[in-house]
Amino acid sequence: MKTETDVDAVVIGAGLTGLYQTYRLREMGYTVRGIEASDNIGGVWHHNRYPGARIDSESEVYGYFWNEELMQEFDWSERFAAQPEVLTYIHRAADYMDIRKDYMFNARVTSAIWDDAGGFWTLGFEDPSLTPIKARFLFSALGPLSAVQMPNVPGIDSFQGESYHTAAWPRDPEGFGPAKLDFAGKRVAVIGLGSSGVQVIQEMAKVAGELTVFLRSPNWCTPLGNGPMTSERMRHIKSNYGEFIAKCDASIAGFPHEFIPQNLFDTPKAERDAKLEELYHGPGFSLWLGAYQDVLMDPEANRYVSDFVAGKIRQRVKDPKTAEMLIPKDHGFGMKRVPLETRYYEVYNQPNVSVVDLNATPIQRIAPTGIETTEALHAFDVIIYATGFDAIKGSWNRIDIRGRDGMSLKEEWDKGVKTYMGLQCEGFPNFFTLVGPQNGATFCNIPRCSALVVDWLSDMMIHAKAEGIERIEPQREAVESWSLYCTKLLDKMLLGQTNSWFTGINKNVAGRDKREVLLFVGGNPRFRQYCDEVQEDGYRGYVMS
Numbered sequence: 001m002k003t004e005t006d007v008d009a010v011v012i013g014a015g016l017t018g019l020y021q022t023y024r025l026r027e028m029g030y031t032v033r034g035i036e037a038s039d040n041i042g043g044v045w046h047h048n049r050y051p052g053a054r055i056d057s058e059s060e061v062y063g064y065f066w067n068e069e070l071m072q073e074f075d076w077s078e079r080f081a082a083q084p085e086v087l088t089y090i091h092r093a094a095d096y097m098d099i100r101k102d103y104m105f106n107a108r109v110t111s112a113i114w115d116d117a118g119g120f121w122t123l124g125f126e127d128p129s130l131t132p133i134k135a136r137f138l139f140s141a142l143g144p145l146s147a148v149q150m151p152n153v154p155g156i157d158s159f160q161g162e163s164y165h166t167a168a169w170p171r172d173p174e175g176f177g178p179a180k181l182d183f184a185g186k187r188v189a190v191i192g193l194g195s196s197g198v199q200v201i202q203e204m205a206k207v208a209g210e211l212t213v214f215l216r217s218p219n220w221c222t223p224l225g226n227g228p229m230t231s232e233r234m235r236h237i238k239s240n241y242g243e244f245i246a247k248c249d250a251s252i253a254g255f256p257h258e259f260i261p262q263n264l265f266d267t268p269k270a271e272r273d274a275k276l277e278e279l280y281h282g283p284g285f286s287l288w289l290g291a292y293q294d295v296l297m298d299p300e301a302n303r304y305v306s307d308f309v310a311g312k313i314r315q316r317v318k319d320p321k322t323a324e325m326l327i328p329k330d331h332g333f334g335m336k337r338v339p340l341e342t343r344y345y346e347v348y349n350q351p352n353v354s355v356v357d358l359n360a361t362p363i364q365r366i367a368p369t370g371i372e373t374t375e376a377l378h379a380f381d382v383i384i385y386a387t388g389f390d391a392i393k394g395s396w397n398r399i400d401i402r403g404r405d406g407m408s409l410k411e412e413w414d415k416g417v418k419t420y421m422g423l424q425c426e427g428f429p430n431f432f433t434l435v436g437p438q439n440g441a442t443f444c445n446i447p448r449c450s451a452l453v454v455d456w457l458s459d460m461m462i463h464a465k466a467e468g469i470e471r472i473e474p475q476r477e478a479v480e481s482w483s484l485y486c487t488k489l490l491d492k493m494l495l496g497q498t499n500s501w502f503t504g505i506n507k508n509v510a511g512r513d514k515r516e517v518l519l520f521v522g523g524n525p526r527f528r529q530y531c532d533e534v535q536e537d538g539y540r541g542y543v544m545s
Protein backbone atom coordinates (compact mmCIF):
# COMPACT_ATOMS: atom_id res chain seq x y z
CA MET A 1 0.00 0.00 0.00
CA LYS A 2 1.23 3.47 -0.84
CA THR A 3 2.63 5.32 2.16
CA GLU A 4 1.97 9.02 2.55
CA THR A 5 5.18 11.05 2.52
CA ASP A 6 6.05 14.43 4.01
CA VAL A 7 6.85 15.80 0.58
CA ASP A 8 6.88 14.51 -2.97
CA ALA A 9 10.56 15.25 -3.44
CA VAL A 10 13.68 16.19 -1.56
CA VAL A 11 16.68 17.88 -3.12
CA ILE A 12 19.92 17.66 -1.16
CA GLY A 13 22.25 20.58 -1.81
CA ALA A 14 21.83 24.32 -2.31
CA GLY A 15 24.48 24.85 -4.95
CA LEU A 16 23.67 26.04 -8.45
CA THR A 17 22.29 22.63 -9.46
CA GLY A 18 20.24 21.89 -6.36
CA LEU A 19 18.64 25.33 -6.28
CA TYR A 20 17.48 25.02 -9.86
CA GLN A 21 16.19 21.47 -9.40
CA THR A 22 14.21 22.54 -6.32
CA TYR A 23 12.79 25.50 -8.21
CA ARG A 24 11.73 23.36 -11.18
CA LEU A 25 10.04 20.77 -8.96
CA ARG A 26 8.16 23.45 -7.06
CA GLU A 27 7.06 25.17 -10.26
CA MET A 28 5.77 21.84 -11.63
CA GLY A 29 3.51 21.49 -8.62
CA TYR A 30 5.47 18.94 -6.63
CA THR A 31 5.81 19.51 -2.92
CA VAL A 32 9.56 19.77 -2.45
CA ARG A 33 12.00 20.37 0.36
CA GLY A 34 15.55 21.49 -0.30
CA ILE A 35 18.04 20.41 2.33
CA GLU A 36 21.43 21.98 2.89
CA ALA A 37 24.12 21.05 5.40
CA SER A 38 25.47 24.56 5.54
CA ASP A 39 23.81 27.71 6.83
CA ASN A 40 23.28 29.28 3.43
CA ILE A 41 23.05 28.75 -0.31
CA GLY A 42 25.90 28.70 -2.79
CA GLY A 43 27.45 25.23 -2.53
CA VAL A 44 31.15 25.26 -3.37
CA TRP A 45 31.07 29.04 -3.80
CA HIS A 46 29.84 29.39 -0.24
CA HIS A 47 32.73 27.34 1.09
CA ASN A 48 35.71 27.90 -1.24
CA ARG A 49 36.44 31.45 -0.14
CA TYR A 50 40.21 31.29 -0.16
CA PRO A 51 42.05 34.38 -1.34
CA GLY A 52 42.36 34.19 -5.12
CA ALA A 53 39.37 31.87 -5.67
CA ARG A 54 37.78 32.63 -9.01
CA ILE A 55 36.21 30.83 -11.93
CA ASP A 56 38.17 29.42 -14.83
CA SER A 57 35.08 29.77 -17.02
CA GLU A 58 34.36 33.01 -18.82
CA SER A 59 31.99 34.87 -16.44
CA GLU A 60 29.19 35.20 -18.99
CA VAL A 61 28.95 31.45 -19.48
CA TYR A 62 29.01 30.58 -15.79
CA GLY A 63 25.39 30.82 -14.78
CA TYR A 64 21.79 30.11 -15.51
CA PHE A 65 21.15 30.49 -19.22
CA TRP A 66 17.47 29.75 -18.65
CA ASN A 67 16.98 33.05 -16.87
CA GLU A 68 16.93 35.73 -19.56
CA GLU A 69 16.01 38.45 -17.08
CA LEU A 70 18.98 37.69 -14.85
CA MET A 71 21.32 37.50 -17.85
CA GLN A 72 20.19 40.96 -18.90
CA GLU A 73 20.35 42.39 -15.39
CA PHE A 74 23.63 41.04 -14.04
CA ASP A 75 26.84 42.88 -14.91
CA TRP A 76 30.04 40.91 -14.39
CA SER A 77 32.98 43.05 -13.39
CA GLU A 78 35.77 40.75 -14.61
CA ARG A 79 36.26 38.43 -17.57
CA PHE A 80 36.74 35.61 -15.02
CA ALA A 81 34.82 36.47 -11.89
CA ALA A 82 36.20 36.14 -8.38
CA GLN A 83 34.42 34.02 -5.78
CA PRO A 84 32.53 36.87 -4.02
CA GLU A 85 31.00 37.96 -7.31
CA VAL A 86 29.99 34.41 -8.25
CA LEU A 87 28.32 34.03 -4.86
CA THR A 88 26.60 37.40 -5.31
CA TYR A 89 25.27 36.11 -8.64
CA ILE A 90 23.94 32.93 -6.99
CA HIS A 91 22.17 34.97 -4.32
CA ARG A 92 20.61 37.18 -6.98
CA ALA A 93 19.46 34.07 -8.86
CA ALA A 94 17.98 32.75 -5.60
CA ASP A 95 15.98 35.97 -5.29
CA TYR A 96 14.56 35.40 -8.75
CA MET A 97 13.56 31.86 -7.85
CA ASP A 98 12.40 32.90 -4.37
CA ILE A 99 13.98 29.65 -3.34
CA ARG A 100 15.37 30.10 0.16
CA LYS A 101 11.95 29.52 1.71
CA ASP A 102 11.92 26.01 0.24
CA TYR A 103 15.16 25.04 2.00
CA MET A 104 16.11 23.70 5.41
CA PHE A 105 19.60 24.89 6.34
CA ASN A 106 22.07 23.50 8.89
CA ALA A 107 20.66 20.09 8.13
CA ARG A 108 23.34 17.57 7.22
CA VAL A 109 21.83 14.42 5.78
CA THR A 110 23.61 11.35 7.11
CA SER A 111 21.32 8.62 5.79
CA ALA A 112 18.83 8.00 3.02
CA ILE A 113 16.96 4.72 3.24
CA TRP A 114 14.60 3.35 0.61
CA ASP A 115 11.40 1.60 1.70
CA ASP A 116 10.53 -0.67 -1.17
CA ALA A 117 7.07 -1.66 0.03
CA GLY A 118 6.00 1.93 0.64
CA GLY A 119 7.97 3.36 -2.27
CA PHE A 120 9.64 6.23 -0.44
CA TRP A 121 12.94 7.50 0.94
CA THR A 122 13.57 8.43 4.56
CA LEU A 123 16.28 10.97 5.19
CA GLY A 124 18.03 11.09 8.54
CA PHE A 125 20.11 13.97 9.87
CA GLU A 126 23.32 14.42 11.81
CA ASP A 127 21.43 16.70 14.19
CA PRO A 128 19.28 14.35 16.29
CA SER A 129 16.80 17.13 16.98
CA LEU A 130 15.75 17.13 13.31
CA THR A 131 12.86 14.86 12.43
CA PRO A 132 13.55 12.43 9.57
CA ILE A 133 11.79 13.32 6.32
CA LYS A 134 9.94 10.95 4.03
CA ALA A 135 9.90 11.71 0.31
CA ARG A 136 8.83 9.82 -2.79
CA PHE A 137 11.70 11.13 -4.94
CA LEU A 138 15.23 11.96 -3.90
CA PHE A 139 17.44 14.28 -5.93
CA SER A 140 21.03 14.47 -4.73
CA ALA A 141 22.84 17.60 -5.89
CA LEU A 142 25.84 17.07 -3.63
CA GLY A 143 28.52 18.44 -5.93
CA PRO A 144 31.32 16.31 -7.38
CA LEU A 145 33.89 18.56 -5.69
CA SER A 146 32.50 19.23 -2.24
CA ALA A 147 33.71 16.48 0.11
CA VAL A 148 36.70 18.28 1.64
CA GLN A 149 39.80 16.09 1.85
CA MET A 150 42.67 16.61 4.26
CA PRO A 151 46.03 14.95 3.60
CA ASN A 152 46.59 11.59 5.23
CA VAL A 153 49.51 12.72 7.35
CA PRO A 154 49.63 12.44 11.12
CA GLY A 155 49.61 15.35 13.54
CA ILE A 156 47.29 17.76 11.72
CA ASP A 157 45.45 18.68 14.91
CA SER A 158 48.68 19.26 16.79
CA PHE A 159 49.64 22.34 14.79
CA GLN A 160 49.58 25.42 17.02
CA GLY A 161 49.50 28.06 14.32
CA GLU A 162 46.64 28.95 11.99
CA SER A 163 45.55 26.33 9.48
CA TYR A 164 42.96 26.39 6.73
CA HIS A 165 41.64 24.15 3.99
CA THR A 166 40.89 26.07 0.79
CA ALA A 167 37.42 24.49 0.53
CA ALA A 168 36.41 25.29 4.11
CA TRP A 169 37.78 28.80 4.34
CA PRO A 170 36.60 31.20 7.10
CA ARG A 171 33.99 33.60 5.82
CA ASP A 172 33.57 37.32 6.01
CA PRO A 173 30.58 37.63 8.34
CA GLU A 174 29.48 40.78 6.53
CA GLY A 175 30.00 39.81 2.92
CA PHE A 176 30.35 37.03 0.43
CA GLY A 177 34.13 36.79 0.43
CA PRO A 178 36.80 35.41 2.76
CA ALA A 179 37.24 36.50 6.35
CA LYS A 180 39.67 39.39 6.67
CA LEU A 181 42.71 37.42 7.74
CA ASP A 182 46.11 39.03 7.90
CA PHE A 183 48.96 37.04 6.38
CA ALA A 184 51.32 39.99 6.06
CA GLY A 185 54.86 39.06 6.98
CA LYS A 186 53.89 35.58 8.15
CA ARG A 187 55.56 32.27 7.36
CA VAL A 188 52.97 30.51 5.23
CA ALA A 189 52.99 26.94 3.88
CA VAL A 190 50.79 25.71 1.05
CA ILE A 191 50.33 21.99 0.44
CA GLY A 192 48.80 21.10 -2.94
CA LEU A 193 49.20 22.40 -6.49
CA GLY A 194 45.82 21.83 -8.09
CA SER A 195 43.55 24.68 -9.23
CA SER A 196 42.99 25.80 -5.62
CA GLY A 197 46.68 25.64 -4.70
CA VAL A 198 47.74 27.61 -7.77
CA GLN A 199 45.22 30.36 -7.06
CA VAL A 200 45.99 30.65 -3.35
CA ILE A 201 49.77 30.57 -3.96
CA GLN A 202 49.48 33.56 -6.31
CA GLU A 203 47.79 35.58 -3.57
CA MET A 204 49.91 34.42 -0.64
CA ALA A 205 53.09 35.29 -2.51
CA LYS A 206 51.97 38.92 -2.50
CA VAL A 207 51.68 39.20 1.27
CA ALA A 208 53.49 36.41 3.09
CA GLY A 209 56.85 37.11 4.66
CA GLU A 210 57.95 33.65 3.54
CA LEU A 211 55.85 31.36 1.39
CA THR A 212 56.85 27.71 1.17
CA VAL A 213 55.16 25.55 -1.43
CA PHE A 214 55.07 21.81 -0.69
CA LEU A 215 55.11 20.22 -4.10
CA ARG A 216 54.22 16.61 -4.80
CA SER A 217 52.64 16.65 -8.28
CA PRO A 218 52.95 19.78 -10.42
CA ASN A 219 50.25 20.52 -12.98
CA TRP A 220 50.39 22.04 -16.45
CA CYS A 221 49.07 25.55 -15.89
CA THR A 222 48.26 28.12 -18.56
CA PRO A 223 47.42 31.83 -18.35
CA LEU A 224 43.84 32.73 -17.42
CA GLY A 225 43.67 35.91 -19.49
CA ASN A 226 41.63 37.79 -16.92
CA GLY A 227 40.89 41.49 -17.03
CA PRO A 228 38.10 43.90 -16.29
CA MET A 229 34.83 43.34 -18.08
CA THR A 230 34.30 46.62 -19.91
CA SER A 231 30.77 47.97 -20.10
CA GLU A 232 31.11 47.79 -23.87
CA ARG A 233 31.89 44.07 -23.75
CA MET A 234 29.11 43.41 -21.25
CA ARG A 235 26.66 45.19 -23.58
CA HIS A 236 27.91 43.13 -26.49
CA ILE A 237 27.44 39.91 -24.51
CA LYS A 238 23.92 40.89 -23.44
CA SER A 239 22.89 41.62 -27.02
CA ASN A 240 24.38 38.37 -28.28
CA TYR A 241 23.74 35.89 -25.49
CA GLY A 242 22.12 33.51 -27.96
CA GLU A 243 25.40 33.15 -29.83
CA PHE A 244 27.40 32.59 -26.63
CA ILE A 245 24.97 29.89 -25.51
CA ALA A 246 25.02 28.20 -28.90
CA LYS A 247 28.82 28.15 -28.89
CA CYS A 248 28.94 26.57 -25.43
CA ASP A 249 26.28 24.04 -26.32
CA ALA A 250 28.17 22.98 -29.42
CA SER A 251 31.41 22.42 -27.51
CA ILE A 252 32.53 19.27 -25.75
CA ALA A 253 32.53 20.71 -22.24
CA GLY A 254 30.11 23.63 -22.35
CA PHE A 255 32.77 26.31 -22.75
CA PRO A 256 33.17 28.84 -25.55
CA HIS A 257 36.13 26.90 -26.98
CA GLU A 258 36.12 24.45 -29.86
CA PHE A 259 38.81 22.01 -30.93
CA ILE A 260 40.46 22.82 -34.25
CA PRO A 261 39.06 20.19 -36.65
CA GLN A 262 42.52 19.21 -37.81
CA ASN A 263 45.33 17.05 -36.46
CA LEU A 264 48.38 18.78 -35.04
CA PHE A 265 50.95 17.21 -37.35
CA ASP A 266 48.80 17.86 -40.43
CA THR A 267 49.47 21.53 -39.85
CA PRO A 268 52.80 23.04 -41.01
CA LYS A 269 55.18 23.58 -38.10
CA ALA A 270 55.34 27.37 -38.31
CA GLU A 271 51.57 27.57 -38.44
CA ARG A 272 50.98 25.16 -35.56
CA ASP A 273 53.58 26.86 -33.37
CA ALA A 274 51.99 30.24 -34.01
CA LYS A 275 48.59 28.74 -33.19
CA LEU A 276 49.82 27.22 -29.91
CA GLU A 277 51.35 30.57 -28.98
CA GLU A 278 48.05 32.31 -29.67
CA LEU A 279 46.07 29.74 -27.69
CA TYR A 280 48.50 29.86 -24.77
CA HIS A 281 47.78 33.56 -24.41
CA GLY A 282 44.10 33.14 -25.19
CA PRO A 283 41.43 33.32 -22.49
CA GLY A 284 40.43 30.45 -20.20
CA PHE A 285 40.76 26.94 -21.54
CA SER A 286 41.81 28.09 -25.03
CA LEU A 287 44.80 25.76 -25.16
CA TRP A 288 43.19 22.83 -23.32
CA LEU A 289 39.85 22.76 -25.11
CA GLY A 290 40.60 24.73 -28.23
CA ALA A 291 43.76 23.19 -29.71
CA TYR A 292 44.07 20.55 -32.44
CA GLN A 293 41.49 17.78 -32.21
CA ASP A 294 44.02 15.00 -31.54
CA VAL A 295 46.00 16.62 -28.72
CA LEU A 296 44.06 14.89 -25.94
CA MET A 297 44.06 11.55 -27.75
CA ASP A 298 47.29 11.08 -29.68
CA PRO A 299 50.41 10.67 -27.48
CA GLU A 300 52.73 12.27 -30.06
CA ALA A 301 50.54 15.33 -30.58
CA ASN A 302 50.14 15.57 -26.84
CA ARG A 303 53.90 15.39 -26.31
CA TYR A 304 54.38 18.26 -28.74
CA VAL A 305 52.01 20.50 -26.79
CA SER A 306 53.48 19.36 -23.47
CA ASP A 307 56.96 20.30 -24.70
CA PHE A 308 55.60 23.66 -25.79
CA VAL A 309 54.13 24.37 -22.34
CA ALA A 310 57.30 23.05 -20.63
CA GLY A 311 59.24 25.59 -22.67
CA LYS A 312 56.99 28.34 -21.33
CA ILE A 313 57.60 27.20 -17.75
CA ARG A 314 61.38 27.22 -18.36
CA GLN A 315 61.14 30.73 -19.77
CA ARG A 316 59.06 32.04 -16.91
CA VAL A 317 60.80 30.40 -13.92
CA LYS A 318 64.34 31.75 -13.67
CA ASP A 319 65.91 29.03 -11.53
CA PRO A 320 66.29 25.98 -13.83
CA LYS A 321 66.07 23.52 -10.94
CA THR A 322 62.78 25.01 -9.74
CA ALA A 323 61.45 25.11 -13.31
CA GLU A 324 62.15 21.39 -13.71
CA MET A 325 60.34 20.67 -10.44
CA LEU A 326 57.29 22.52 -11.78
CA ILE A 327 57.14 20.60 -15.06
CA PRO A 328 54.95 17.50 -14.79
CA LYS A 329 56.78 14.32 -15.69
CA ASP A 330 54.04 11.79 -15.00
CA HIS A 331 51.37 13.06 -17.41
CA GLY A 332 51.04 15.12 -20.54
CA PHE A 333 49.31 18.43 -21.01
CA GLY A 334 45.55 18.31 -20.47
CA MET A 335 45.41 14.77 -19.11
CA LYS A 336 44.44 16.25 -15.77
CA ARG A 337 42.35 19.36 -15.12
CA VAL A 338 44.46 22.31 -16.27
CA PRO A 339 44.69 25.02 -13.59
CA LEU A 340 44.59 28.53 -14.99
CA GLU A 341 46.92 31.14 -13.58
CA THR A 342 47.88 34.78 -13.46
CA ARG A 343 51.63 35.33 -13.04
CA TYR A 344 51.79 32.05 -11.11
CA TYR A 345 55.13 30.87 -12.45
CA GLU A 346 56.70 34.29 -11.79
CA VAL A 347 55.90 33.80 -8.10
CA TYR A 348 58.77 31.31 -7.95
CA ASN A 349 61.22 34.08 -8.90
CA GLN A 350 60.36 36.04 -5.76
CA PRO A 351 62.86 36.00 -2.90
CA ASN A 352 60.10 35.25 -0.34
CA VAL A 353 59.01 32.03 -2.12
CA SER A 354 60.63 28.61 -1.89
CA VAL A 355 59.69 25.07 -2.84
CA VAL A 356 60.02 21.82 -0.92
CA ASP A 357 60.05 18.82 -3.24
CA LEU A 358 57.99 16.19 -1.46
CA ASN A 359 59.10 13.52 -3.89
CA ALA A 360 62.63 13.88 -2.54
CA THR A 361 61.64 14.61 1.06
CA PRO A 362 58.09 13.43 1.90
CA ILE A 363 56.06 14.86 4.78
CA GLN A 364 56.45 12.76 7.92
CA ARG A 365 53.97 14.62 10.07
CA ILE A 366 52.47 17.95 10.92
CA ALA A 367 54.22 19.10 14.08
CA PRO A 368 53.04 21.70 16.61
CA THR A 369 55.36 24.26 15.01
CA GLY A 370 55.24 23.32 11.36
CA ILE A 371 55.74 20.60 8.77
CA GLU A 372 58.26 17.86 9.30
CA THR A 373 59.70 16.20 6.21
CA THR A 374 62.27 13.43 6.07
CA GLU A 375 64.86 16.19 5.81
CA ALA A 376 63.85 18.97 8.20
CA LEU A 377 61.24 20.55 10.42
CA HIS A 378 59.96 23.64 8.59
CA ALA A 379 58.46 26.17 11.01
CA PHE A 380 55.29 28.10 10.03
CA ASP A 381 52.72 30.53 11.34
CA VAL A 382 50.10 29.34 8.83
CA ILE A 383 49.48 26.09 6.96
CA ILE A 384 47.10 26.12 4.00
CA TYR A 385 45.82 22.75 2.84
CA ALA A 386 44.97 22.97 -0.86
CA THR A 387 44.55 19.22 -0.93
CA GLY A 388 41.24 19.10 -2.74
CA PHE A 389 38.32 16.76 -2.41
CA ASP A 390 37.26 13.17 -2.20
CA ALA A 391 36.03 13.86 -5.70
CA ILE A 392 32.88 12.68 -7.45
CA LYS A 393 31.98 9.57 -5.43
CA GLY A 394 33.08 11.07 -2.13
CA SER A 395 30.11 13.39 -1.72
CA TRP A 396 27.73 10.43 -1.99
CA ASN A 397 29.93 8.03 -0.02
CA ARG A 398 29.73 10.28 3.01
CA ILE A 399 25.98 9.60 3.30
CA ASP A 400 24.66 6.13 4.18
CA ILE A 401 22.46 5.60 1.11
CA ARG A 402 20.58 2.32 1.05
CA GLY A 403 18.40 1.11 -1.76
CA ARG A 404 16.39 -2.08 -2.16
CA ASP A 405 17.09 -4.82 0.42
CA GLY A 406 19.41 -2.53 2.35
CA MET A 407 21.90 -2.38 -0.52
CA SER A 408 24.55 0.24 0.24
CA LEU A 409 25.43 2.69 -2.55
CA LYS A 410 28.96 3.05 -1.21
CA GLU A 411 29.51 -0.70 -1.17
CA GLU A 412 28.14 -1.00 -4.69
CA TRP A 413 30.34 1.83 -5.88
CA ASP A 414 33.34 0.31 -4.12
CA LYS A 415 32.86 -2.67 -6.45
CA GLY A 416 32.74 -0.31 -9.43
CA VAL A 417 30.44 2.53 -10.38
CA LYS A 418 27.62 1.64 -12.75
CA THR A 419 24.87 4.06 -13.64
CA TYR A 420 22.32 4.81 -16.27
CA MET A 421 23.18 8.17 -17.84
CA GLY A 422 24.92 9.09 -14.60
CA LEU A 423 21.47 9.70 -13.17
CA GLN A 424 20.31 6.46 -11.60
CA CYS A 425 21.74 3.23 -10.22
CA GLU A 426 20.11 -0.16 -10.27
CA GLY A 427 18.43 -1.01 -6.97
CA PHE A 428 17.95 2.64 -5.99
CA PRO A 429 14.51 3.64 -7.29
CA ASN A 430 13.44 7.29 -7.42
CA PHE A 431 16.98 8.35 -6.61
CA PHE A 432 18.77 10.76 -8.95
CA THR A 433 22.45 11.67 -8.84
CA LEU A 434 22.76 15.16 -10.32
CA VAL A 435 26.28 15.92 -11.56
CA GLY A 436 27.24 12.50 -10.30
CA PRO A 437 29.53 9.81 -11.69
CA GLN A 438 29.15 9.17 -15.44
CA ASN A 439 26.78 12.09 -15.92
CA GLY A 440 27.22 14.44 -18.86
CA ALA A 441 27.34 17.50 -16.60
CA THR A 442 30.28 16.31 -14.50
CA PHE A 443 32.98 16.75 -17.15
CA CYS A 444 31.50 20.05 -18.25
CA ASN A 445 30.89 23.67 -17.39
CA ILE A 446 28.69 22.61 -14.50
CA PRO A 447 26.12 25.45 -14.24
CA ARG A 448 25.32 25.22 -17.94
CA CYS A 449 25.40 21.45 -18.30
CA SER A 450 23.67 20.64 -15.02
CA ALA A 451 20.80 22.98 -15.91
CA LEU A 452 20.31 20.99 -19.11
CA VAL A 453 20.14 17.81 -17.05
CA VAL A 454 17.74 19.39 -14.55
CA ASP A 455 15.53 20.46 -17.45
CA TRP A 456 15.58 16.96 -18.89
CA LEU A 457 14.77 15.34 -15.56
CA SER A 458 12.06 17.92 -15.01
CA ASP A 459 10.43 16.85 -18.27
CA MET A 460 10.56 13.31 -16.94
CA MET A 461 8.89 14.43 -13.72
CA ILE A 462 6.19 16.28 -15.68
CA HIS A 463 5.59 13.05 -17.56
CA ALA A 464 5.52 11.13 -14.27
CA LYS A 465 2.97 13.53 -12.82
CA ALA A 466 0.74 13.34 -15.88
CA GLU A 467 0.87 9.54 -15.93
CA GLY A 468 0.59 9.02 -12.18
CA ILE A 469 4.04 7.38 -12.10
CA GLU A 470 5.44 6.94 -8.62
CA ARG A 471 8.45 4.75 -9.23
CA ILE A 472 11.32 5.26 -11.65
CA GLU A 473 14.34 3.04 -11.88
CA PRO A 474 16.78 1.94 -14.56
CA GLN A 475 16.82 -1.42 -16.29
CA ARG A 476 19.90 -3.53 -15.67
CA GLU A 477 20.73 -3.72 -19.40
CA ALA A 478 20.53 0.06 -19.68
CA VAL A 479 22.95 0.45 -16.76
CA GLU A 480 25.37 -2.09 -18.22
CA SER A 481 25.25 -0.50 -21.63
CA TRP A 482 25.72 3.09 -20.37
CA SER A 483 28.65 2.12 -18.17
CA LEU A 484 30.28 0.29 -21.07
CA TYR A 485 29.73 3.29 -23.31
CA CYS A 486 31.44 5.55 -20.73
CA THR A 487 34.35 3.09 -20.52
CA LYS A 488 34.82 3.00 -24.29
CA LEU A 489 34.77 6.78 -24.57
CA LEU A 490 37.25 7.23 -21.73
CA ASP A 491 39.57 4.59 -23.22
CA LYS A 492 40.06 6.82 -26.25
CA MET A 493 41.23 9.76 -24.18
CA LEU A 494 44.69 10.09 -22.68
CA LEU A 495 43.10 11.43 -19.51
CA GLY A 496 41.58 7.98 -19.00
CA GLN A 497 45.12 6.60 -18.69
CA THR A 498 46.18 9.16 -16.10
CA ASN A 499 45.88 9.13 -12.33
CA SER A 500 43.77 12.06 -11.15
CA TRP A 501 40.44 12.87 -9.60
CA PHE A 502 38.98 12.46 -13.09
CA THR A 503 39.80 8.77 -12.86
CA GLY A 504 38.98 8.33 -9.18
CA ILE A 505 42.52 8.26 -7.78
CA ASN A 506 43.02 9.83 -4.38
CA LYS A 507 46.17 9.10 -2.43
CA ASN A 508 44.53 10.32 0.78
CA VAL A 509 41.59 7.91 0.70
CA ALA A 510 42.01 4.20 1.37
CA GLY A 511 41.01 2.02 -1.55
CA ARG A 512 41.12 4.81 -4.12
CA ASP A 513 44.24 3.66 -5.91
CA LYS A 514 42.67 2.05 -9.00
CA ARG A 515 41.39 4.01 -11.97
CA GLU A 516 37.65 4.05 -12.46
CA VAL A 517 35.22 5.22 -15.09
CA LEU A 518 33.62 8.18 -13.34
CA LEU A 519 33.23 10.53 -16.27
CA PHE A 520 31.20 10.63 -19.42
CA VAL A 521 33.72 12.21 -21.78
CA GLY A 522 31.63 12.00 -24.92
CA GLY A 523 30.86 15.69 -24.72
CA ASN A 524 27.87 17.82 -24.02
CA PRO A 525 26.30 17.63 -27.52
CA ARG A 526 26.49 13.85 -27.58
CA PHE A 527 25.06 13.59 -24.05
CA ARG A 528 22.17 15.88 -24.96
CA GLN A 529 21.49 13.91 -28.11
CA TYR A 530 21.39 10.71 -26.06
CA CYS A 531 19.00 12.35 -23.59
CA ASP A 532 16.72 13.48 -26.44
CA GLU A 533 16.66 10.02 -27.98
CA VAL A 534 15.85 8.35 -24.66
CA GLN A 535 13.01 10.79 -24.12
CA GLU A 536 11.64 10.41 -27.65
CA ASP A 537 11.82 6.67 -27.17
CA GLY A 538 9.44 6.85 -24.18
CA TYR A 539 12.24 7.05 -21.58
CA ARG A 540 14.03 4.02 -22.94
CA GLY A 541 15.94 2.14 -20.25
CA TYR A 542 13.79 3.40 -17.38
CA VAL A 543 11.13 1.30 -15.72
CA MET A 544 8.24 3.51 -14.64
CA SER A 545 5.23 2.40 -12.67
Ligand code: N01
Residues within 6 Å of the ligand: 054, 055, 056, 057, 145, 150, 151, 152, 153, 166, 191, 192, 193, 194, 195, 196, 197, 199, 214, 215, 216, 217, 337, 358, 363, 386, 387, 388, 389, 501, 507, 508
Ligand atom coordinates in the same frame (compact mmCIF):
# COMPACT_ATOMS: atom_id res chain seq x y z
O1 N01 B 1 42.28 19.84 -5.67
P1 N01 B 1 43.20 18.86 -6.54
P2 N01 B 1 41.88 21.36 -5.96
N1 N01 B 1 50.69 15.60 0.42
O2 N01 B 1 42.77 17.49 -6.18
C1 N01 B 1 47.98 17.62 -3.36
C2 N01 B 1 37.94 22.54 -9.18
N2 N01 B 1 38.39 23.89 -8.85
O3 N01 B 1 41.05 21.82 -4.81
O4 N01 B 1 48.24 15.08 -7.14
C3 N01 B 1 51.06 16.47 -0.53
O5 N01 B 1 43.20 19.23 -7.95
C4 N01 B 1 47.75 16.88 -4.64
O6 N01 B 1 48.90 16.19 -5.02
P3 N01 B 1 48.78 14.74 -5.77
C5 N01 B 1 38.71 22.04 -10.39
O7 N01 B 1 37.89 21.24 -11.17
C6 N01 B 1 38.10 24.86 -9.74
O8 N01 B 1 43.04 22.15 -6.29
O9 N01 B 1 47.80 13.91 -4.97
N3 N01 B 1 50.25 16.92 -1.47
C7 N01 B 1 47.34 18.02 -5.55
O10 N01 B 1 48.44 18.73 -5.99
C8 N01 B 1 39.82 21.27 -9.76
O11 N01 B 1 40.40 20.31 -10.60
C9 N01 B 1 38.57 26.11 -9.54
O12 N01 B 1 50.14 14.23 -5.73
C10 N01 B 1 48.98 16.50 -1.44
C11 N01 B 1 46.53 18.90 -4.60
O13 N01 B 1 46.91 18.55 -3.29
C12 N01 B 1 39.12 20.65 -8.59
O14 N01 B 1 38.24 21.68 -8.12
C13 N01 B 1 39.33 26.42 -8.43
C14 N01 B 1 48.53 15.61 -0.45
C15 N01 B 1 45.05 18.70 -4.74
O15 N01 B 1 44.66 19.14 -5.99
C16 N01 B 1 40.01 20.25 -7.45
O16 N01 B 1 40.98 21.29 -7.24
C17 N01 B 1 39.59 25.42 -7.53
C18 N01 B 1 49.44 15.15 0.49
N4 N01 B 1 49.07 14.27 1.44
C19 N01 B 1 39.13 24.15 -7.74
N5 N01 B 1 47.23 15.38 -0.66
C20 N01 B 1 38.31 27.11 -10.58
O17 N01 B 1 37.39 27.08 -11.35
C21 N01 B 1 46.88 16.07 -1.74
N6 N01 B 1 47.93 16.76 -2.21
C22 N01 B 1 39.28 28.11 -10.75
